[in-house]
Amino acid sequence: MLPINIWHSLKLLLIYSFIFGEAFEIPDAFQKSNHTNNWAVLVDTSRFWFNYRHVANVLSIYRSVKRLGIPDSQIILMISDDMACNPRNPRPATIFNNAHEQINVYGDDVEVDYRGYEVSVENFVRLLTGRVPPDTPRSKRLLTDEGSNILIYLTGHGGDGFLKFQDSEEITSQELADALEQMWQKRRYNEIFFIIDTCQASSMYEKFYSPNILATASSLVGEDSLSHHVDSAIGVYIIDRYTYYVLEFLENVHPNSKKTMSEFLAVCPKHACISTVGVRRDLFKRDPSRVPITDFFGSVRPVIITTDSIDIVDIPKRKSAKTENTTKSQGKRGYLPQFPIDLIPNTV
Template identity: 90%
Template sequence: MSKICCLKLFICYVFLNLIFVDTDAFDIPEGFEKSNHTNNWAVLVDTSRFWFNYRHVANVLSIYRSVKRLGIPDSQIILMISDDMACNPRNPRPATIFNNAHEQINVYGDDVEVDYRGYEVSVENFVRLLTGRVPPDTPRSKRLLTDEGSNILIYLTGHGGDGFLKFQDSEEITSQELADALEQMWQKRRYNEIFFIIDTCQASSMYEKFYSPNILATASSLVGEDSLSHHVDSAIGVYIIDRYTYYVLEFLENVHPNSHKTMSEFLSVCPKHACISTVGVRQDLFKRDPRKVPITDFFGSVRPIIITTDPIDIIEIPKRNKNTENKTTNVVQKRMYLPQFPVHLIPSS
C-alpha cells in the first residue's frame, strides 16, 4: 500500500472520530453560550384595575425601576398600567406608590413614562403591540420596534386562572392566543430571545402552549395554585406587593450592570417556603443553558463600544470677544437673541 493511501486512511479515521466523539466529555467554551443579541427591550404589563389591586401596579413599577437602573432606556420599555394608583383619591400619599411597608422607595418616581394607561390596556392593544400590527398613526412610544437581534423581557401581573389572564375584569387573553402572538413575532423576526415572566394565580398555564423557539419562561405558581400577596401597609390599607415579585426585586437590588449572576440564579429566587406557591420554569424552547446566561442579557442593555487607535482632535472653541463699550450698549446686547447657529464655529470657505 502506498504512502498516499495510508495517509488518506489516517485522515478518514481522524475525521470519523471527530464526528462521533462524545461531546459530553468536553466543556463547551463560554463563548458558545453568549447571546448574539444587539439590543434589549422590555414589555411590562399590569392588567388589573381598582384600588384593592394596588399591589399589581407596585409589581410592574418595581420591575420597571429595576430594568431602567440596569440600563434599558425608556425608549425601549413599553409600560402598560390599567389604573393610576398614584392619583387615586384613596391614596393617602398622592403621587407616590410604594412596594414595601417601610416606604423607602417611591417606585412611581419622578420620571415614569407610561405608554399605555387606563382602558388602553386591552387584549387587542397588547397583541397588536407584540405582533407590530398597530395603526399607522401610532406614535413611536407605543410601538415595539424590535428586530431579529432583540432580547425581550415580557412581564405580566394581574389576575388569572387556568389558561387565561384577565384584563381589567372585562376581557381575557388565553394561553393559546398568547402563544400564537409569540409565534407571529418569531415568523416576522421580531425577537432573538424572550424571557417571559408572569405573576398571577395558576400562572404556569399561560406558557404551556408556547411552541416558538428561544423562549425562556417562568411563573409565580403552578396550575391549581394561587399566587399570594406579601404584606400590607397599614397606612395605605391594602396589600402592596406580591410574594414572587417581592423576592425577585430583593434579588435584582443586588444586581449591577457588570454582574456575573446568571438566569439560573434568577429562576430560583423564590423557593416554595417563601412564595408558598411553586415557581414554574419552562426551558425546553430555550437553546442556551440558563446556568451560563448572564442575567443582564434580559434585564440589562447592550452597550456598544467603539475601540479606536486613531487620535481624536478636539478643536478648541474660541472665546467670544468681550465688549468694551459703555454700559448702555451692554444692556442692549443682553436683551438681544443669540444667533441660532454658532457662526464663529463654522469654518470659512
C-alpha cells in the same frame, strides 16, 4: 470625531468601571448572546384600588430595568395608572412596594405608554405583533428586530389558561402563544424571557411553541399566587410574594454582574413563595446557568475600540453673511380681510 452614540458608550464604560472597580469582561463560563439591543414589555392587567399590589409589582420591575440600563425609549409600560391619584391614597402621587415606604416606585420619571382602558387584549397583541394603526406614535410601538432580547413581565389576575384584562376581557394561553409565534415569523426578537405573576400562572406558557423563549411563572396550575404583606396605612396588600423576592434579588444586581439566569429562576423557593415557581426551558437554546442576567435585565451598548486613525469628514462651510443678505426679501405679509368685501356687490 467619533459618533455621539460611541462617545456616550465610552463614557458609560468608564463610569461603570470606576464605580465597580472592574473591567467589562464576559467570563468564559458565559455563553455569548447574538443580541444587539434590549427591550422590556411590562404589563399590569388589573385596575381598582384593591389591586394596588399589581401596579407596585410592575413599577418595581420597571425601576429595576431602568437602573440596569434599558432606556425609557425601549420600555413599553402598560398600567391602568389609577393608583397614584386615587382618592383613597393618603399619599397622592406615590406608590410604594414596601410598608416601610423606602422607595416611591412611581417616582418623578415614570413614562406610561398605555394607560387606563388602553390596557386591552387587542392593544397588547397588536403591540407584540407590530400590527398597530399607522398613526400610532413611536412611544407605543415595540420597534424590535431579529437582534432584540425582550423581557415580558405580566401581572394581574389569572386562571387556568387565561389572564384577565381590566376585569372585562381575557387573553388565553393559545392566543398569547400565537402572538409570540407571529413575532418569531416576522423576526421581531432574538430571545424572550417571559415572566408572569398571577394565580395558576404556569398555564400561560404551556402552549408556547416558538424557539428561544425562556419562561417562568409564580405558580403552577391549581395554585394561587399569594401577596406578601399589607400596609395598614392604606388597607391593602402592597406587593405580591413572588415579585417581592425577585426585587430582593435584583437589588443586588449591577450592570457588570456575574449573576446568571439560573440564579434568577431560583429566587423564590416554595417555603418563601408558598406557591411553586414554574420554569419552562425546553424552547431556550442556551444553558440558563451560563446566561448572564444582564442579557435580559440590562442593556447592550456596543463599543468599538480602535487604534487606527479616523478620517474626519470635512464640514461644509456656511454661507457668508453677504451671500445671505443678497437674497431678495419677500414682501410684507398681511392678514386677509375678515370679510371678503370684493365679493359683496356694490349697491351704492
